[in-house]
Amino acid sequence: MQPVYKRILLKISGEVLAGGKNHGFDFDVINSICAEVKKLNEMGVQVGLVVGGGNFWRGRSGGNMDRTRADHIGMLATVMNSLALADTLEQLGVPVRVQTAIEMKQFAEPYIRNKAIRHLEKGRVCIFGAGTGNPYFSTDTCAALRAAEINADVILKATNVDGVYDKDPNKFDDAVKYDKISHSEVLEKDLKVMDSAAFSLCRENKIKILVFNLSDPENIVRAVCGENTGTLVY
Numbered sequence: 001m002q003p004v005y006k007r008i009l010l011k012i013s014g015e016v017l018a019g020g021k022n023h024g025f026d027f028d029v030i031n032s033i034c035a036e037v038k039k040l041n042e043m044g045v046q047v048g049l050v051v052g053g054g055n056f057w058r059g060r061s062g063g064n065m066d067r068t069r070a071d072h073i074g075m076l077a078t079v080m081n082s083l084a085l086a087d088t089l090e091q092l093g094v095p096v097r098v099q100t101a102i103e104m105k106q107f108a109e110p111y112i113r114n115k116a117i118r119h120l121e122k123g124r125v126c127i128f129g130a131g132t133g134n135p136y137f138s139t140d141t142c143a144a145l146r147a148a149e150i151n152a153d154v155i156l157k158a159t160n161v162d163g164v165y166d167k168d169p170n171k172f173d174d175a176v177k178y179d180k181i182s183h184s185e186v187l188e189k190d191l192k193v194m195d196s197a198a199f200s201l202c203r204e205n206k207i208k209i210l211v212f213n214l215s216d217p218e219n220i221v222r223a224v225c226g227e228n229t230g231t232l233v234y
Contacts, residue, residue, distance in 0.1 A: 004226035007046040007120060009147035010037070010156045011140065014052035014081055016214055023055060025084055034088040036220040037125060041094050045224055046120040048150055049127045050143040051085060053077025071135035075102060078139060082129035083107065095124040101133030101142070113149050120150065140198035148205045155207060156223055157194070158214035163231035164191055180232045193233055202233075209233040 012033065019026025040047055056077035057070075082098045089096045097119045098108035108129060109115065119126045131142045140157075147155045161169060162177070166189065169175040183203040186193055193199055193209060202209055212219050212230030223229045 001043075001221065001225040003040070003043050003045045003224045005045065005153040005224050007048070007150065007152050008040075008154055008156055008224060009048045009050065009143055009150070009152040010158065010220065011143040012049070012051045012158050012214065014054035014056065014077065014139075016055075016158065017051070017081055017084070018055035025055070027088070030084060030088050031092075032217045033214070033220070034085060034092055034094070036217045037089060038092045038094050039221050040224055041123065041125060043224075044123075046123075047125045048116070048120065048146055048152060049082075049085065049125060050139055050146060051078055051081045051127070051129075052139040053081060056080060068135040071131075075130040075133070078131055079104070079107065079129040082127045086127055089125055095122075096127060097124050098127045098129055101128070101130040104130075116146075117150055126150075137197060138195050140194040141201065144194065144198040144201040144205075144207065147207050148201060153208070155202065155209045156220065157209055157211045158220070159211055160213065160215070161211075162213040162229075164193055164211050164233065166191070178231045179228060180234065182234060186233055 017025055017030055019029040037047055053074045057074050079100055086096045086098045099111040099116055100108045101111050103110045116126050128146050131137060131139050132145055143155055164178050164181060165175040167175045210223050210230055210232050212223050219229045
């Protein structure tokens with residue numbers, strides 16, 4: 001298998017890291033994901049990674065909490081997940097750096113674009129924590145922003161469905177999956193690939209998005225090697 005992308009931005013939801021526990025860490029799941037990232041690293045693929053925080057906190061978890069403060073807690077959740085992924089990758093022998101959008105020098109480096117690119121060029125996996133560092137922006141938006149900044153060839157958006165459909169495949173048996181679809185068609189058909197801010201950023205910067213199912217972590221390598229594992233938005 002040969003990779004068709006040189007530099008990728010892998011976006012993983014926080015919920016995935018909880019596995020069947022629905023909260024916290026399932027290290028069997030984390031190990032299986034990191035094992036696939038290791039394969040990419042050994043192939044020479046430069047990997048940037050953004051992870052959500054939903055296994056610990058979601059904005060709506062705060063009830064009547066101030067939205068800004070609730071989002072700050074969510075950012076901290078993504079840092080915990082980033083550190084867990086980094087530790088697992090290091091145990092597998094993969095060089096890795098965590099950079100955070102909010103400075104916390106004792107835990108990780110502050111996010112600096114040129115430094116991140118240098119890490120990638122040196123073969124280090126770069127994990128971007130704390131979202132964009134701003135409330136009201138999702139980790140999808142963070143993934144789109146970092147992909148644009150590091151000039152990633154594609155965003156790999158790992159989800160619980162195997163691609164983009166014309167309607168919800170969990171509700172409609174006749175839902176049709178797209179193998180490829182343009183950014184413009186996604187907007188015209190009002191398909192939910194990412195939140196609007198993230199998707200607009202991808203469209204404006206002509207960033208490809210590959211949506212695939214992470215239930216089989218090996219799909220990460222298959223996707224990077226060009227196999228038909230999901231839907232390519234281009």
